[in-house]
Amino acid sequence: MASNPVPDHVPPEMVRDFSLFTSAGMLPTPNGDPHAAVACVHAGPPIFYSPYNTHNGRGTWVITRTRDQRRVLQDAETFSSHRSIFASVLGENWPMIPLELDPPAHGIFRSLLNPLFSPKRVMVLEPVVRERAIALIDRIAASGTSCDVMKDFAFPFTVNIFLGFLGLSDDRLDIFVGWANDLLHGDDVKRPAAARMIVAFIDELAAMRRKEPVADFMTFVVQAEVEGRPLTDEEVRGTGVLLFVAGLDTVAAAIGFDLAYLARNPKDQDLLRSEPDRIGFAAEELLRAYPTVQMIRVATKNIDFEGAPIRKGDYVSCATMIANRDPAEFKCPNTIDLAREDNRHAAFGYGPHRCLGSHLARREIVIGLEEWLARIPGFRIKEGMAPITYGGHVFGIENLILDWS
């Protein structure tokens, strides 16, 4: 894996052999714990330079302290989100919306979308989400005493809710799971191929909804106006594509990590099963301990940050998995305490790009855990099976074979 040379302005003593992509525990690892593996950076300085810390081997500054990440993420003027991550896979250049826009354009689209994902709106969606969870888990319970949580529950559940947003039925579910998988883990052939399929799918759906509006997300987007004009085709695409990439793996991975933790910690499992009121609180602690997203910003000007000479154009990484293990912010950060108080974790980011889907994601996770614990008796990791975890841009878990025989 070739990495780009370290830029001249980076002092050699600030370079560290650390990467969310290549360090120990970041590649697919049986029974791995990538979150614990990255926590070790807290023994070091608040900021350092990692020479290989993106998909395509770019170097980034790494901000380790929660307080400093908050500062970076709240200051969009100095730390821009404009990167075209998805489009660059296709050799193109258009932003995912609102993820890769900066204020003030960001705020215009964000205000447009906020009401669709507000806490009140999510309360209305809750019965449908719960119904889906119950249907999937009932089927699993009826068909035996073992399953792969990722394949049989976590992915079908989150993809189904996504399809519901788009007003589509379930018959294409497997195709979507395949695209999402290729996009994240595929090689240099599979990734662009999946990206192209997703774009074509979103474009086609937008065209359909323009012709025949229905009550769904894409219809809302093609009918919406910003600053007195309809959205351009590129804006419609950027918005649709983001919904696809933002909401599938993240929630599925959270459910996977949470159930893996509970499978290995029967006392906590029993506690949540007998006192389900605790699940909401517990889910926050599990979001703190097992967050999945690394945020990257681009410096818009030269700035000295905690002694580091950040130069215009440098990438700055704010990894939620690092912030959430900061001992200055969280007492005993490597201990999982399902009743932890003052848990202002970074799982959904900070600043104007705070996860638009956070309220929905929280409900999906809590409902998923509630219905799972209510329907599946004491479960553990099936003997001889090892869940495979991985790091990277979005942390995840590939398989989780549970057994409750």
Added chain:
Amino acid sequence: MRIIVHHATCQGHARCWAQAPDIFKLDDEGYILPGDINVAEGDELLASRGAQACPERALEIDRTAAALESVFIQSRV
């Protein structure tokens, strides 16, 4: 007690609201309504929990005499 709301810092996490929906009111986008919040005496614990839950540090707890007084005045009108 009074909660000083730094409205521009709010990013709509709604963690305050999750703790105490009657004290922390949100707009239709899910962001906190502007204006400081005077907290009634019995609600102080709940209100400070809500303020401490804000990931952006947009809610500041004010326990000065002036804050107490404003609550007192409010409770009489």
